[in-house]
Amino acid sequence: MELAILAQQTLNGLILGATYGLIAIGYTMVYGIIGMINFAHGEIYMVSAYVTAIFLAVLHYFGLANVPLMLLAVLLATMFVTALYGWFLERIAYRPLRGSTRLAPLITAIGLSLILQNYVRLSQGARSQGIPSLLQGSFAITLGNDERLVQITYVQTLIIIVAFLSMAILTVIMHHTSLGRACRATEQDRIMASLLGIDTDRIIATVFVIGAAMAAIAGVLVTLNYGSFDFHIGFVTGIKAFTAAVLGGIGSLPGAMLGGLVLGLSESFFSGFVNADYKDVFAFSLLVLVLIFRPSGFLGHPQVVKV
Amino acid sequence: MTTLLQVNHLNMRFGGVVALNDCNFQVEKNSITALIGPNGAGKTTAFNCITGFYRANQGQLHFFPPNRPSVNLIQLLGQPFTWTDPIHPRRTLKKLGYKLFGGPHRIARAGIARTFQNVRLFKEMTVLENLLVAQHRQLVGHFLSGILNAKNFRKAENNALDHAMKWLAFFQLTTEANRLAGQLPYGHQRRVEIARALCTDPILLCLDEPAAGLNPQETKALSQLIRRLQKELHLTILLIEHDIGLVMELSDHVIVLDYGEVIAQGPPAAVQQNQKVLEAYLG
Amino acid sequence: MKTFILQPLTTATLVLILTTPISGLVLNGYDFNLKWQPPLLLALTAFFLHLGLMILNRRTTQKKSASSQKTSHHPAWPRLATILLPLLGLILPFLLGKYWLTIAILALIYILLGLGLNIVVGLAGMLDLGFVAFYAVGAYGFALGQEYLGLSFWAAIPLGAVLAATFGVILGFPVLRMHGDYLAIVTLGFGEIIRLVLNNWITFTGGPNGVRVDFPTLFGLEFSRHAKQGGTPLHEFLGIDYSSNHRYLFLYLTLFLVVLATIFLITRLKRMPLGRAWEALREDETACRSLGINHVTVKLSAFALGAMTGGIGGVFFAVSQGFVNPTSFTFHESALILAIVVLGGLGSIPGVISAAIIVTVLPELLRDFSDYRILIFGLAMVGMMIWRPQGLVRTTRPVFQGL
Known part of the structure; x- marks a missing residue:
């Protein structure tokens, strides 16, 4: 096995894993706080890809040419709009059903993911869309005395930096601010938290917003990297990000990032060295196996069912 | 007096928290035994270990039903595999069987029924259906005759209905039979839950705070019913209760838990005088 | 203001x-x-x-004190309807043209699928998002069985059912002991795995091109104008004129009988210990276990029966289409079947039937809206859960009288 290929696959895996990790944060935080899977989260990611392209086009129309400024503006604007989608999702699919059966919010979330998918399809058309490549060029790294080079494009570098930076910022927010404290308190015991004067409804909404914003970062980065997307992408990426969340231990924030990286790397190696056609099958099988044999994941706590 | 349930060296930890620490006690046949203690003393944990909803970290739980072989309750839950397993293939296979098909339901089948602190009825089903579900084991065999609605199915179903109605009459709930369980007043729900547990024909009935949320009249009526269960139907009852008055009036044997340890046990009068118990409750 | x-x-x-x-x-x-x-x-x-x-909210809060709760014990479906509706269903295909006949067949398939998923989601309360996997197992099981083993349609119905149930058990056994939401995602993953394998294993399944399925024969009588393998075409045997409708008529009637049998089976099961145990599990799993019910086997029975129904639906789908390919088994199909169950009211048989008919026939009537089909289903699912979680037709509880 050539070292260069190995290194290249590792790099691809890291990039893939970083985006899975970002999306997985949304799943894991929502699960932590309300104990439910947010099925429409993948579609939130899909929406963010469209929003990215639209804002790029709008900025281009207004003649903004400074690439770094443009990227920053697009990132912030996309995060804002996507976060709003996340907030709306919670407001429509989850809040009215608090205290109803377990099944009901899951079904509304699936309904909403169908709505989002088709809303985007009907508004933007079914064909795949794209953005122009903004950052061209790459670093080349030579490994030892090997002739072949490992290519890291600027976009890939950007992905790794932004992904890890945003994860770090989120960790700081969750551990060192009053908002983070309120989130963690609500996660521990919602009734107690509300008795202590925490507006738990607002905290739950905030968690959806944060999750959506993280998915938006992933959406911007992936769109920059691949350049094309369609209204279907939310589905498969959503399941994979969920797999990452489960792999790391659902409910655990570092777990989501770790799970993302592990999934990204293993998927990249699988498609590089075994079979690229079956890489989705591999990811889904991993999901099924993890859920069966270690549902608490790497960093999660085994559940104690209260009787 | 013969022992019905023997609890030896029971230990239960949740992460770093020790919920039960070397608990030893026994439940005599045809007695009313009460498990009391301050909040967080480990009463419900002990209950959950006995009824199989938690797997104890250490210790033995033995159940001695009359005229039947004794049951190792912990084994029924499925134990983890150990490195010595390959030497005893038969034991390992048995273990595997328990791992695959074991669980609290096996304990219920062995003859231990329970109720829950926060009533757990099938809310969207009628009271009668609740009681019929409890007789699932006696009925589920008639599959084909059930599909065809054949005679022996109808007979079994009618027997189950009679059985259910008998318990409803015992708890004065006959008029509620066809109402949705979730729509009943709270006091009735508690009684339905006990009736449902009794429909499984248990030997040992475990009641988790049966009087919680009941008014004084309801509590009094309940205590009379529990007494009748013991006297007329020769059931053994293990109960957790906060209402000390009820415990003192009702029970034959009291076990006091504090911080996961048994600090005293004996007849109610003796326990009431116990210095440790007074300290636990007052200080 | x-x-x-x-x-x-x-x-x-x-x-x-x-x-x-x-x-x-x-x-x-x-x-x-x-x-x-x-x-x-x-x-x-x-x-x-x-x-x-x-x-609306202000109105209802004002009214609330007046109508606190209604008991729901009244027979919702009078006896007359249970006799008239099947008769109507039997007469109907003779009045329809070929186009509507194919839609009626599709509606029946969706009824079957809806009934199957209704067992799993509506009765047993397990959210299965990969129901289409069992549908695919049935369809491909028949198509590939015919291609490689010469399996006949009549043998495929029970075999497809058994095959799908086996898949259900293999998937269900490890998964059903887990937390409820995980089941949803595992079944979702499983559904995708099946579709991707069908799509990628080109040498065996033909990949995206799919597999052709021959139309079945009735006691050796063919439905074609001229017999192919020296047999007798049905119309010659009966001495009537050839019509391409015959084969659809035959398919409709067979399917109709299967649907009737399934409805009968589920109605009976709902009144039986097993059906009660499903519903009890949906209500409270812990309580069930405290009553000696093994939740895994009871759930598994629901899962397997649902899968079986899905498998049979798949066999009929393969025959009605004349060929199968992976695009018929996407997540959207699962979502559509789920929409049928949700719209019909979780657990209600008449509800599922009406919802399946609405979902298949309405888009045909409103051709212009076909683009908006799934969007509308999504909206309906959300609206339904928020405002009418009990569905279009509320399920009634059995009442035991004369006690």
């Missing part, structure tokens, strides 16, 4: 911000076109929806 304007206005503004990028700025290559109507329309809708809901 002020809040009555202000709150909906806030909602409308939010909707405007929310929808402007997606529906207002439409990508056109690397450029975009501005469309101002859709976001404004959506915002306006949101405004009036919110206003309407607020007025």
